[in-house]
Amino acid sequence: MAQVIDFHTSASAIFNQGDEAAFIYLLVDGVVRTFHTSPDGERQIVAFHWPGDLFGLAEHGRHVTSAETITSSQIYRFPCQKLERFLLKNPKIEDGFLIKAIHDLRSAQRQLIIMGRLAIFRRLAVFLLDCSAHEHYFDKAKRLLTLPMSRYDIADYLGTSAETVTRALSKLTADDAVRRVSARALKLDLDKLRTLADFD
Amino acid sequence: MAQVIDFHTSASAIFNQGDEAAFIYLLVDGVVRTFHTSPDGERQIVAFHWPGDLFGLAEHGRHVTSAETITSSQIYRFPCQKLERFLLKNPKIEDGFLIKAIHDLRSAQRQLIIMGRLAIFRRLAVFLLDCSAHEHYFDKAKRLLTLPMSRYDIADYLGTSAETVTRALSKLTADDAVRRVSARALKLDLDKLRTLADFD
DNA sequence: CGCAGTATTGAGACCCGTCAATGTTGGTGG
DNA sequence: CCACCAACATTGACGGGTCTCAATACTGCG
Numbered sequence: 001m002a003q004v005i006d007f008h009t010s011a012s013a014i015f016n017q018g019d020e021a022a023f024i025y026l027l028v029d030g031v032v033r034t035f036h037t038s039p040d041g042e043r044q045i046v047a048f049h050w051p052g053d054l055f056g057l058a059e060h061g062r063h064v065t066s067a068e069t070i071t072s073s074q075i076y077r078f079p080c081q082k083l084e085r086f087l088l089k090n091p092k093i094e095d096g097f098l099i100k101a102i103h104d105l106r107s108a109q110r111q112l113i114i115m116g117r118l119a120i121f122r123r124l125a126v127f128l129l130d131c132s133a134h135e136h137y138f139d140k141a142k143r144l145l146t147l148p149m150s151r152y153d154i155a156d157y158l159g160t161s162a163e164t165v166t167r168a169l170s171k172l173t174a175d176d177a178v179r180r181v182s183a184r185a186l187k188l189d190l191d192k193l194r195t196l197a198d199f200d
Numbered sequence: 201m202a203q204v205i206d207f208h209t210s211a212s213a214i215f216n217q218g219d220e221a222a223f224i225y226l227l228v229d230g231v232v233r234t235f236h237t238s239p240d241g242e243r244q245i246v247a248f249h250w251p252g253d254l255f256g257l258a259e260h261g262r263h264v265t266s267a268e269t270i271t272s273s274q275i276y277r278f279p280c281q282k283l284e285r286f287l288l289k290n291p292k293i294e295d296g297f298l299i300k301a302i303h304d305l306r307s308a309q310r311q312l313i314i315m316g317r318l319a320i321f322r323r324l325a326v327f328l329l330d331c332s333a334h335e336h337y338f339d340k341a342k343r344l345l346t347l348p349m350s351r352y353d354i355a356d357y358l359g360t361s362a363e364t365v366t367r368a369l370s371k372l373t374a375d376d377a378v379r380r381v382s383a384r385a386l387k388l389d390l391d392k393l394r395t396l397a398d399f400d
Numbered sequence: 401c402g403c404a405g406t407a408t409t410g411a412g413a414c415c416c417g418t419c420a421a422t423g424t425t426g427g428t429g430g
Numbered sequence: 431c432c433a434c435c436a437a438c439a440t441t442g443a444c445g446g447g448t449c450t451c452a453a454t455a456c457t458g459c460g
Contacts, residue, residue, distance in 0.1 A: 036313045038399045044316040046309050059306050064400075101301040108308035109246050113236045115315045116244040116359030120416080124451065159316030161417055168439055181310050183424080183439055198263075200237045320448075351407065364448060368407055383407055383456080 001086070002026075002076045007069045014056075014067040014075065022059030026135040027051055030073025031137075031148040034065040045157040047107065048149065054100050065198045071148045081153065115159050118199060121168040124160045125177065125197040132188055147184045172196070201286070202226075202276045207269045214256075214267040215273065221258030222279040227251055230273025231337075231348040234265040235356065245357040247307065248349065251333045254300055271348045315359050318399060321368040323358045325377065325397040332388055347384045372396070 007014075010199070014025065017037060032049040046065055049055045055067065058080075114123050131145055132138040138145045147154075153160040158165065169186075171176040177192035203355040206333045207214075207230070214225065217237060248264055249255045255267065258280075314323050331339040331345055347354075351362040357364065369386075372378040377392035 036309075038317060040316045044313045046312055051227060057302055057305070059302070064306065064309070090401085093255075098298045098301060101305055102257060103234075103258070105257070105301055105305040105308060106264065107313060108305060109264070112246055112308055112311055112315065113238075113244045115312065116356075117238060128453090135332070150437090156316075162439080163441085164416060167416085180347045200234070271428090350405090361449060363409085363450085367448085383409080 001082060002078050005075045007073045007075070007152070010069055010071055010099065012069045012073075013099065014069065015063050017063060017066045019063045019064050020082055021056065021061055023056060024054065024080060024083060025054065025056040025067070026076040027047070027053050028074040028076060030075075031065055032069045032073060032075075033069040033070055033149070033153060033157075036065050043156045044159070045153060048153075051136060057101065071151065102103075113199060119166055120158065120160050121171045121197055122199070124154070124165065124168040125162075125172060125193045126199070127154065127158060128172075128178065128188060129190070129193050129197055133152060138188075142192065143188050144181065144187055145186045147186065151183075155173065201282060204378070205275045205277060207273045208276070209289045210269055210271055212257050212273075214269065215263050217266045219263045221256065223256060223279055223311070223376055224236070224254065224278040224280060224283060225256040225267070227253050227255065228276060229272055229276075232267055232271040232273060232275075233270055233349070233357075234267045243356045244359070247304075247354060248357065251336060257301065257304070264306075270353065279309050285336050290349065291372040309397050313399060320358065320360050320364055320397070321371045322396055324365065324368040324372060325393045326399070327358060328372075328386065328388060329355065331396055332390065337396075338376060338388075341392065343388050344381065344387045345388055347386065351383075 006063070014032065015021070026078075027049050029051050032053075032055065033045050034047050034055060035043050037043050047055070049067075057079075058084065083127055096197070097177040118126070123140065126144065131147065137148060151165045155162045157167045160168075169178065169180070172193075174181055175192065175196070177189050177196060179187040181187055214232065215223075215236045216220070222232070227249050229251050232247050232253075232255065234249065234255060235243050235245040237243050239280070244370050247255070248270075249267075256277075309391070314326055318326070328345065331347065337348060351365045355365045360368075369378065369380070372393075373380055375390050375392065378397060379387040381387055
């Protein structure tokens with residue numbers, strides 16, 4: 001029922017804003033961004049997806065966002081109609097989708113709280129903590145985070161500019177919450193970050 | 201199965217952030233705000249709920265937001281456990297909840313796009329258009345919107361301050377997109393607002 | 401009538417977006 | 431293996447939008 005797709009390059013389009021939604025996607029390996037593009041060309045990244053994440057839930061049968069790989073990725077996709085029939089015969093499974101939808105809803109609402117009220121350096125602290133939850137990109141022993149995405153991606157996710165992300169990172173460094181090993185490799189002090197991020 | 205609750209005063213608490221989620225709520229009449237409060241006291245309104253809206257979906261059995269009436273309101277509430285048992289026996293109905301969750305998810309993501317990328321006066325234009333979708337508060341013939349919420353509520357929803365909301369409203373007025381009949385009564389030029397708001 | 405909550409307006413400071421210049425990095429081909 | 435190049439990242443300077451504080455209206459209700 002599922003098809004496997006491999007993307008060996010980054011910035012590959014998975015689906016585009018406005019497309020008819022024919023599939024639901026399960027990310028097996030890699031990192032994906034889903035984003036919205038305004039008529040004036042502004043890009044807002046709505047979510048980053050990590051291994052194990054399901055994405056591509058549509059509205060009225062159409063995608064409201066585009067999705068692209070950030071790293072090389074392996075993805076399963078399931079045809080929507082077949083999935084729907086399958087779900088109707090196995091209503092129990094739909095629970096999973098309800099749970100998933102509710103989980104995504106929480107993520108979006110949480111992001112709203114963050115974007116609405118927090119100074120940029122605190123948004124960045126939250127973001128780094130979120131990234132550190134993904135084993136494959138965070139070495140717990142060394143407390144070393146390897147960012148798969150660029151400053152521009154982070155900026156378009158946090159609702160700011162790449163320059164401001166860099167400056168916010170400088171501030172976190174000054175506060176000893178982060179040490180810059182390289183641009184994409186950061187040593188984190190989780191406790192300090194949590195203190196800075198704290199919003200609930 | 202459902203209980204009916206009437207709130208005759210505004211700013212009445214329906215449930216609080218951190219509460220165990222015992223009910224799901226259906227707003228029959230009135231307007232409700234759900235919001236998150238940070239340790240530093242900052243308030244982010246996550247959504248306004250209008251007649252017909254379902255709200256109070258919880259995470260891990262607890263409410264992540266508080267809910268309060270904005271106007272006097274009539275609300276139905278359904279005990280969660282009973283609801284759950286009921287849904288399991290009538291899986292078809294759960295579709296409704298999945299649809300609802302997905303709809304809320306879209307609202308939150310849409311709000312994210314707005315908060316991330318739009319200047320305040322454009323956020324306000326989007327907000328006024330959203331309000332004008334609710335018949336009970338918008339007289340289509342007269343194009344007259346009656347806002348049930350304060351500038352502070354709008355500010356905490358759009359991620360800004362009450363003063364800035366007022367100033368953004370002045371700008372919309374200068375652009376002839378809005379005419380201020382009174383503080384809470386606005387005559388809208390929907391076409392001009394849509395031009396200003398346009399983001400997809 | 402008076403009060404409390406709400407709304408508006410002004411002034412100053414500061415954060416952050418933009419533009420521009422420079423530094424860094426990883427990949428490619430000679 | 432190295433030179434080169436194109437992204438990416440960082441830093442600085444500047445201007446504008448918005449937050450905060452403060453003062454002043456406005457409004458509905460007891």
